[in-house]
Amino acid sequence: xxxxxxxxxxxxxxxxxxxxxxxxxxxxxxxxxxxxxxxxxxxxxxxxxxxxxxxxxxxxxxxxxxxxxxxxxxxxxxxxxxxxxxxxxxxxxxxxxxxxxxxxxxxxxxxxxxxxxxxxxxxxxxxxxxxxxxxxxxxxxxxxxxxxxxxxxxxxxxxxxxxxxxxxxxxxxxxxxxxxxxx
Amino acid sequence: xxxxxxxxxxxxxxxxxxxxxxxxxxxxxxxxxxxxxxxxxxxxxxxxxxxxxxxxxxxxxxxxxxxxxxxxxxxxxxxxxxxxxxxxxxxxxxxxxxxxxxxxxxxxxxxxxxxxxxxxxxxxxxxxxxxxxxxxxxxxxxxxxxxxxxxxxxxxxxxxxxxxxxxxxxxxxxxxxxxxxxx
Numbered sequence: 001x002x003x004x005x006x007x008x009x010x011x012x013x014x015x016x017x018x019x020x021x022x023x024x025x026x027x028x029x030x031x032x033x034x035x036x037x038x039x040x041x042x043x044x045x046x047x048x049x050x051x052x053x054x055x056x057x058x059x060x061x062x063x064x065x066x067x068x069x070x071x072x073x074x075x076x077x078x079x080x081x082x083x084x085x086x087x088x089x090x091x092x093x094x095x096x097x098x099x100x101x102x103x104x105x106x107x108x109x110x111x112x113x114x115x116x117x118x119x120x121x122x123x124x125x126x127x128x129x130x131x132x133x134x135x136x137x138x139x140x141x142x143x144x145x146x147x148x149x150x151x152x153x154x155x156x157x158x159x160x161x162x163x164x165x166x167x168x169x170x171x172x173x174x175x176x177x178x179x180x181x182x183x
Numbered sequence: 184x185x186x187x188x189x190x191x192x193x194x195x196x197x198x199x200x201x202x203x204x205x206x207x208x209x210x211x212x213x214x215x216x217x218x219x220x221x222x223x224x225x226x227x228x229x230x231x232x233x234x235x236x237x238x239x240x241x242x243x244x245x246x247x248x249x250x251x252x253x254x255x256x257x258x259x260x261x262x263x264x265x266x267x268x269x270x271x272x273x274x275x276x277x278x279x280x281x282x283x284x285x286x287x288x289x290x291x292x293x294x295x296x297x298x299x300x301x302x303x304x305x306x307x308x309x310x311x312x313x314x315x316x317x318x319x320x321x322x323x324x325x326x327x328x329x330x331x332x333x334x335x336x337x338x339x340x341x342x343x344x345x346x347x348x349x350x351x352x353x354x355x356x357x358x359x360x361x362x363x364x365x366x
Contacts, residue, residue: 038359042233042357046225046226053238066233174225174240175225176225177242179240179353
């Protein structure tokens, strides 16, 4: 429900009717989210200068949809998103427990260090963890080309338009020198 | 030494002088193999149809060499090699002990099943493990565009020509549906 609210807010400049349609589209998109996606494409994005590159697999249900311009554009946008915003995971559930616990500790220490009242700290920490998810999870990130919407909502809009479930199954992002041993 | 022998054989059509020069080049290339490679490029290869893609990082010592056509061609060839020949590792030392032990067991059982004499089995197994390395290690594979040379020798020839150490530091190969759960 929070997602929809955010979308409506973000789309304040759209007509009422379009908002309703988009809400319906996203609701029907959510219903499709359990359907199997075995087709799709592999796409890459190499940043000019070739010091940074991304490879991503995005799946849908049929070869037909995989070939559409809409799907191809989405895949290209996702590859650019990964290059620009450097997500570490696809979705919230993928964040490993150790990384989450570490972030929780950091934010707790920070809140206490700022002199926040003890009884408020848990709430502040949870709020900042949402911010953390927005930074490290592809689907939670603001879309680089339109930062009032999230990547998850961008995908849901395409699901609504194309009538098939769509899922990002994996990605990698290589930067020259990331693996070079320290001297 | 074995490498050089193979190269000379493979290059039977070259003049004696060129063979000597290539041998010297490869010898001097080997000396460079410990030098640090922090520059380089990230390249991708998407096979027509976009059902298969590769991302690879290839490093050299200077930005200058990274920009040369020779280096760029090498990187492109390596990406195509990975797409076509599906290596699992970069070099022999990267093959994990479990995978190696499993292959050794398979080949031992196969040799015994073929009725080879017990005292010959170890030797046969080692011979077949070399074949296994040629299949799964990028550097041991025959180069797809010229299968009388290995990928390692292709890289050594470029090291000799460009005068800098060159190393493949990582790659991934995605095929659509590889990650799809079984139904």
